[in-house]
Amino acid sequence: MALIKELSTDSDFQVVALSRSSEHSDESGMLEWRKCDLFSLLDVENAMSGCDVAVYLVHSMLPSANLVQGSFEDFDAILADNFSRAARKNRIQHIVYLGGIVPEAKRLSAHLRSRLEVEEVLGVSGVPVTALRAGLVIGSGGSSFRLMYNLVRRLPLMLCPNWTSTLSCPVALKDVLASISFCLKNTQTRSRVYDLGTEPFVSYRSMMMHLSAKLGFKRYLLPVPFVSPFLSRLWVSLVTGAPRNLVYPLVASLTSKMLPRADHRLEIPNHKWQSPYEAIDEAVLESDLKLLPRAFRTPKTDSDKDVRSVQRIIPRKPTSAKIVAEKYFKWLPRFYTPFIKVQFDQEYIYFKFPLLRIPLLVLKYSEERSTDDRQLYYIKGGLLAYGQGRGRLEFRNVLNKAITIVAIHEFRPRLPWLIYKYTQALLHAFTMERFKQRLIKQKVSNGGGEKL
Secondary structure, three states: OHHHHHHHOOOOOOEEEEEOOOOOOOOOOOEEEEEOOOOOHHHHHHHOOOOOEEEEOOOOOOOOOOEEEOOHHHHHHHHHHHHHHHHHHOOOOEEEEEEEOOOOOOOOOHHHHHHHHHHHHHHOOOOOEEEEEEOOEEOOOOHHHHHHHHHHHHOOEEEEOHHHHOEEOOEEHHHHHHHHHHHHHOHHHOOOEEEOOOOOOEEHHHHHHHHHHHHOOOOEEEEOOOOOHHHHHHHHHHHHOOOHHHHHHHHHHOOOOEOOOHHHEOOOOOOOOOOHHHHHHHHHHHOOOOOOOHHHOOOOOOOOOOEEEEEEEOOOOOOOHHHHHHHHHHHHHHHOOOOOEEEEEOOEEEEEOOOOOOOOEEEEEOHHHOEOOEEEEEEEEOOOEOOOOOOEEEEEEEOOOOEEEEEEEEEOEOOOHHHHHHOHHHHHHHHHHHHHHHHHHOEEOOOOOEEO
């Protein structure tokens, strides 16, 4: 919302904002809300229509369905791939992406690894991408500031593990907003990578001490080197009230030094960057602490019984999504013989149990929405699924076929929820894991045929 307010007051922009909810309105004439589920490529294509430039601020560490299978890294890859494809189709001229500073550590945390992968996925579109890499963003209403505030307010005595001493370069929210606005207006920033932030470099412990002094609290922070990362992530989540899905990746990232490179700084004429301490002071003055940050709230989904399941496959050789889909429908009945049969009837695919007349599952192939690198099948019903809504199975290539993702979106099971959760859902996860291992191990010829 902070960026929307920033750009909506700038006469150079007419802003289109995307949201899963339609409960937004604006009377200024400078802002248009469009309902869009970023997991739907069709939604994103339609939502981008008529736009010239785009800003990508998305992450998926919080659940997007009542039941999710898969990692936030794979969800992030799908969202970025949808955005990338839609940007190319709509001839977007420029994408500005806010990612994370990449430390010099040999092994990146899952969060930072995902931020870097998203940057790469967006760049595959051919649309010029400006990557703004930042550490912690400190500002009113932000989750990073609320985490720190809750720790300081609720704990007079804190046992601080090693990661609280790691130097980093937090950046003020107002500086991030100024950077995005500047890059949108200046074509020379396109296809560039910038590290945001300014000195002094600080530790998380020093920021908590500064915040406690600003709030008038007397706090004692004791370094405890033997606390494991798991325990420290757990107590941060318990004390702050933040979801573990948010806390765990963020804390894991703080174990590495995230410092901006001097030769990759973004220079904005006549702009004075705030220090981390100045950013904390301003956040204290401007924050309405009665309101929970959006990331702290329980996410709402369109259904109380919807499922999203995502599996990433890295084959031995780049393989088109079309070939992977064909292999899946041939492999599945062999793997479950004699219990499951797969029958093809024009654009429909039926999954059947030999003793039942009614199919277990019915899929309809969407030829108009499918390509060689993305195959789409709508779920049309059966004994195990409702056929209404936008439930779908897709196979897609990401990063020029280096990755194949198999995903089920907006699936609504017919089985009672608890029975589904502990039977069909677990069986699907097991099936996809076995198929993934099969695809990784087998060799694929140039023509796509199997070499067994």
